[in-house]
Amino acid sequence: MPWLLLFWGGVQLRHQQAELDTRADAFFAQFPTYAKNNSAQQVDRMGAELGFSPDDLNSLTRPVDETAQLAYGAIEASLIDFLQAQTAQSSAQLAALPPELSAYLADQQGSLIAIQTHLLQQEAPQWTLEFERMFDVDYAFPSFVNVFGIQKLLLLSVIDKAQSGKDAEALLTLEASWRLNQRSRSIQI
Numbered sequence: 001m002p003w004l005l006l007f008w009g010g011v012q013l014r015h016q017q018a019e020l021d022t023r024a025d026a027f028f029a030q031f032p033t034y035a036k037n038n039s040a041q042q043v044d045r046m047g048a049e050l051g052f053s054p055d056d057l058n059s060l061t062r063p064v065d066e067t068a069q070l071a072y073g074a075i076e077a078s079l080i081d082f083l084q085a086q087t088a089q090s091s092a093q094l095a096a097l098p099p100e101l102s103a104y105l106a107d108q109q110g111s112l113i114a115i116q117t118h119l120l121q122q123e124a125p126q127w128t129l130e131f132e133r134m135f136d137v138d139y140a141f142p143s144f145v146n147v148f149g150i151q152k153l154l155l156l157s158v159i160d161k162a163q164s165g166k167d168a169e170a171l172l173t174l175e176a177s178w179r180l181n182q183r184s185r186s187i188q189i
Contacts, residue, residue: 040125
């Protein structure tokens with residue numbers, strides 16, 4: 001008799017699991033899947049040259065530049081403090097860049113111009129996002145750490161250009177920053 005109860009329990013469990021699977025499929029069908037486009041692959045590659053790790057390390061054709069990673073790590077705290085101080089100001093006057101940030105920006109100017117040019121001339125980057133797989137143990141959630149790092153550097157560049165009286169260049173850099181976020185803001189959740 002106990003084996004009969006176990007058998008019946010197993011049948012009920014399989015039936016409930018099938019019903020849950022059907023409901024989950026219907027729920028996740030509401031959300032589109034976003035595939036990584038070529039523009040995002042290029043941003044990941046250029047970000048790796050600046051020392052930022054992309055969400056999917058397997059997608060890189062060359063490794064993250066460790067020297068650039070160390071250089072960014074050396075100024076990151078100062079960069080965050082500076083940007084936070086600028087956003088907290090109530091006046092229109094921005095503070096001058098600290099010397100270490102100014103030097104870093106000068107060293108990375110070529111890479112930042114390449115990213116800016118790419119963002120302004122190509123389609124907006126879109127990274128992979130699969131809502132249905134988010135509950136899988138092996139799903140790598142997009143962290144966008146590389147995007148946040150690039151954003152901080154673009155904003156620093158905007159401030160530097162604005163302080164130098166290069167308003168047109170500052171606006172172009174701001175446009176590139178906006179385009180970097182354009183697709184991630186349009187994701188339907």
